[in-house]
Amino acid sequence: MSQLREPAFDRIVALVLRTGAFACFFVMLAGLIVSVFTKSYIPVEIERAGVLLMLATPVVRVIVACFLFFREKDYRYGYISLGVFLILMLGVVFGIGEH
Numbered sequence: 001m002s003q004l005r006e007p008a009f010d011r012i013v014a015l016v017l018r019t020g021a022f023a024c025f026f027v028m029l030a031g032l033i034v035s036v037f038t039k040s041y042i043p044v045e046i047e048r049a050g051v052l053l054m055l056a057t058p059v060v061r062v063i064v065a066c067f068l069f070f071r072e073k074d075y076r077y078g079y080i081s082l083g084v085f086l087i088l089m090l091g092v093v094f095g096i097g098e099h
Helices: 007-037 042-071 075-094
Strands: none
Touching: 007 042, 042 075
């Protein structure tokens, strides 16, 4: 099934990545514009939200790919995507890579 993937699969995944990138750009741009007009902590928080959105975009892509693989009944890659997601979440929970 994975060798005969529909182009819709790739379009959906690309849409998720594109949406995340544009959203991140606009949130960070908003933080930059706010910083021109005010000298408080609010612009830093807005820009931090943009960075977090940038980091969350690939995680959302893995979740969407997992859902699409299971919808196509391509269980092998669905479980692999689910495993990657679980590893990412374990890394967040247990702080792998913290110094």
